[in-house]
Amino acid sequence: MIVVELRKMFRRPRTWATIAVLNALPLLVAVLLLLTDLAPRAGQGPPFLSAVLRNGALYPLAALAIVLPLFLPIAVAVVAGDSIAGEAQAGTLRYLLARPVGRTRLLVAKLVAVLAFVLVTVVVVAGVGYVIGSTLFDAQPIGGTSVSGTPLTSADLSGRTLLAIGYVAVSMLGVAAFALLFSTLTDSPLGATMGALAVLVASSLLFTLDAASPIAPYLPTRYWLAFVDLFRDPIQWRDITRGLALQGLYVGVLLAAAWANFTTKDITS
Amino acid sequence: MRARGHGAARRRVTVGALIAALLALPAVIGALPASDAAVPAAELRSRALATDSLGFSGYAVSAGSLALPVTDQLSSVADLFSNRTSMRVWWRGPADNRVDVVTPAGETGTHRGPGATWTWEYETATATRAAANPLELPAPPDLLPSSLGHRLLSEAVDSELSRIGARRVAGRDTLGLRLTPAAAAASVSRVDVWIDAGTGLPLQVEVVEKGARRPAMDTRFLDLDLAVPAPETTAFTPPPGASVREGREAEVVLEAGRRVRPVELPAELAGLPRRRLDGVPPGIGLYGSGVTLLAVAPVPHDLADGLRNALSASPDAVVDELGTRVAAGPVALMIVQPPGRGPYVLTGTVTLDALASAAGRLPDLVNTP
Numbered sequence: 001m002i003v004v005e006l007r008k009m010f011r012r013p014r015t016w017a018t019i020a021v022l023n024a025l026p027l028l029v030a031v032l033l034l035l036t037d038l039a040p041r042a043g044q045g046p047p048f049l050s051a052v053l054r055n056g057a058l059y060p061l062a063a064l065a066i067v068l069p070l071f072l073p074i075a076v077a078v079v080a081g082d083s084i085a086g087e088a089q090a091g092t093l094r095y096l097l098a099r100p101v102g103r104t105r106l107l108v109a110k111l112v113a114v115l116a117f118v119l120v121t122v123v124v125v126a127g128v129g130y131v132i133g134s135t136l137f138d139a140q141p142i143g144g145t146s147v148s149g150t151p152l153t154s155a156d157l158s159g160r161t162l163l164a165i166g167y168v169a170v171s172m173l174g175v176a177a178f179a180l181l182f183s184t185l186t187d188s189p190l191g192a193t194m195g196a197l198a199v200l201v202a203s204s205l206l207f208t209l210d211a212a213s214p215i216a217p218y219l220p221t222r223y224w225l226a227f228v229d230l231f232r233d234p235i236q237w238r239d240i241t242r243g244l245a246l247q248g249l250y251v252g253v254l255l256a257a258a259w260a261n262f263t264t265k266d267i268t269s
Numbered sequence: 270m271r272a273r274g275h276g277a278a279r280r281r282v283t284v285g286a287l288i289a290a291l292l293a294l295p296a297v298i299g300a301l302p303a304s305d306a307a308v309p310a311a312e313l314r315s316r317a318l319a320t321d322s323l324g325f326s327g328y329a330v331s332a333g334s335l336a337l338p339v340t341d342q343l344s345s346v347a348d349l350f351s352n353r354t355s356m357r358v359w360w361r362g363p364a365d366n367r368v369d370v371v372t373p374a375g376e377t378g379t380h381r382g383p384g385a386t387w388t389w390e391y392e393t394a395t396a397t398r399a400a401a402n403p404l405e406l407p408a409p410p411d412l413l414p415s416s417l418g419h420r421l422l423s424e425a426v427d428s429e430l431s432r433i434g435a436r437r438v439a440g441r442d443t444l445g446l447r448l449t450p451a452a453a454a455a456s457v458s459r460v461d462v463w464i465d466a467g468t469g470l471p472l473q474v475e476v477v478e479k480g481a482r483r484p485a486m487d488t489r490f491l492d493l494d495l496a497v498p499a500p501e502t503t504a505f506t507p508p509p510g511a512s513v514r515e516g517r518e519a520e521v522v523l524e525a526g527r528r529v530r531p532v533e534l535p536a537e538l539a540g541l542p543r544r545r546l547d548g549v550p551p552g553i554g555l556y557g558s559g560v561t562l563l564a565v566a567p568v569p570h571d572l573a574d575g576l577r578n579a580l581s582a583s584p585d586a587v588v589d590e591l592g593t594r595v596a597a598g599p600v601a602l603m604i605v606q607p608p609g610r611g612p613y614v615l616t617g618t619v620t621l622d623a624l625a626s627a628a629g630r631l632p633d634l635v636n637t638p
Binding site: 054 | 281295328371373396502511
């Protein structure tokens with residue numbers, strides 16, 4: 001079942017078109033940066049973008065930071081929102097469940113396919129970022145400088161970049177879980193996607209308000225940028241561990257709700 | 270069909286209970302009582318002041334709501350008191366420590382070593398070295414609960430201190446110590462310092478102005494590790510490719526001191542006695558002690574004009590025959606220009622009435638050649 005869903009996901013042209021569009025924005029930013037040589041001023045722009053002009057080896061991180069606030073969650077919400085509701089809208093859900101396949105198994109297979117999409121997307125964005133960074137900018141082969149001003153060897157930089165890729169992928173699981181839950185509640189994939197995006201927009205807005213600071217630690221987008229902490233010296237694990245735990249909680253609770261709803265739902269389409 | 274309905278209800282109730290339990294968890298943890306101890310206020314203050322050389326590391330957050338109306342040259346100082354500042358700290362002692370102000374996209378690290386301080390700014394890849402100076406502008410390390418607590422308690426007298434129970438800060442039991450300034454001119458109604466029951470280290474400081482319920486400044490540790498950090502953690506060497514500069518702040522302060530007009534200031538203003546501090550230019554008058562301080566500086570016209578414009582832009586500014594004055598939380602500022610004489614800047618943690626009272630005595634001053 002899982003293999004079937006994975007094959008279905010990665011055979012769709014739409015999946016690869018989404019990934020390609022995601023990579024277009026970091027490429028455009030890199031070209032503009034190269035042509036104008038205008039790095040964002042301190043405190044402005046995505047993390048690592050101003051440092052890219054000094055060391056192109058940081059471009060995978062800048063690329064992730066560029067797509068992380070909006071484009072990546074939109075892509076994940078579209079794919080996850082489509083997983084159950086898309087089948088229902090196309091009228092194929094009842095035939096899927098007519099086979100000797102449990103609803104829990106179908107939900108798990110859909111979830112695994114979404115997770116695979118998240119991981120592949122993040123890895124491709126980072127990989128394309130690496131190619132852009134090493135071809136368009138001066139990459140320092142010996143490593144670089146941590147955010148705290150200490151030298152990093154290239155092994156340090158590679159290891160921390162891999163951890164950052166993993167962290168960004170995990171950060172997207174909350175979005176996927178929201179979209180998957182909404183996907184079990186409606187027959188409209190667009191509705192499920194928009195529902196997940198509404199949660200993200202609300203979370204991002206609340207995070208900017210001082211008045212919302214008591215609930216800030218529980219907002220799904222609160223710790224997304226904590227991957228920057230992997231490049232401080234010593235590494236600041238505080239927000240990273242909280243980010244992982246928060247995503248785990250959201251995934252656990254939302255999938256439990258999706259399971260409770262989907263396994264008892266009347267399938268009419 | 271009925272069995273399925275029961276199953277659906279059971280699953281939804283189970284998931285609902287799980288969500289309710291998770292939502293209640295932070296409130297339950299927050300409500301855990303802290304254990305109090307019968308330590309007198311004066312002894313608690315002594316314990317806090319004895320921790321200056323205690324080694325520790327941690328993570329602290331300060332939140333200020335003081336919109337200081339200052340000129341562009343001091344915007345970094347104003348930001349410190351009006352923004353939320355997140356800090357990582359490694360403390361081996363007053364002359365060997367590191368405080369990193371962390372932002373989502375970078376950080377500014379202050380490494381204090383014997384005789385010099387390095388400041389590292391990641392986003393501009395700049396390392397600035399500054400020699401130690403007795404008079405420095407406020408910097409993020411001054412906002413640490415431990416540093417601020419020491420500073421505010423150091424000049425408190427026993428009659429101003431009282432105990433206020435206990436609370437948990439950074440997962441540790443702390444004992445509350447309240448400082449209520451005795452001076453009538455004080456704009457601060459109270460300072461609450463929460464002191465670690467085990468070590469005496471101040472872990473949270475709240476400064477509340479007169480007439481307010483919420484603190485104008487709240488700084489606290491969120492994490493604390495009492496192991497002494499390694500020397501290589503606080504040391505700093507500029508990385509390859511960094512721009513290395515010499516700090517000019519000390520020269521700016523000295524130049525400001527040179528531009529102050531030589532004026533004989535009175536021995537007391539607004540009921541506060543004059544005091545002397547190392548490094549303060551002789552033309553600047555400092556008055557008061559503890560958390561009630563007043564500074565008077567006879568300044569050049571161009572500086573006064575810029576500051577007057579900044580003060581006048583505030584909707585709360587009071588303009589009368591004495592001058593222009595405004596309060597930003599517990600900090601008050603005033604520009605006074607007596608007829609036919611040079612202007613003065615008055616500022617401090619005093620009330621606007623105290624500033625007006627001090628300004629009323631300035632026109633009688635006599636310029637010395």
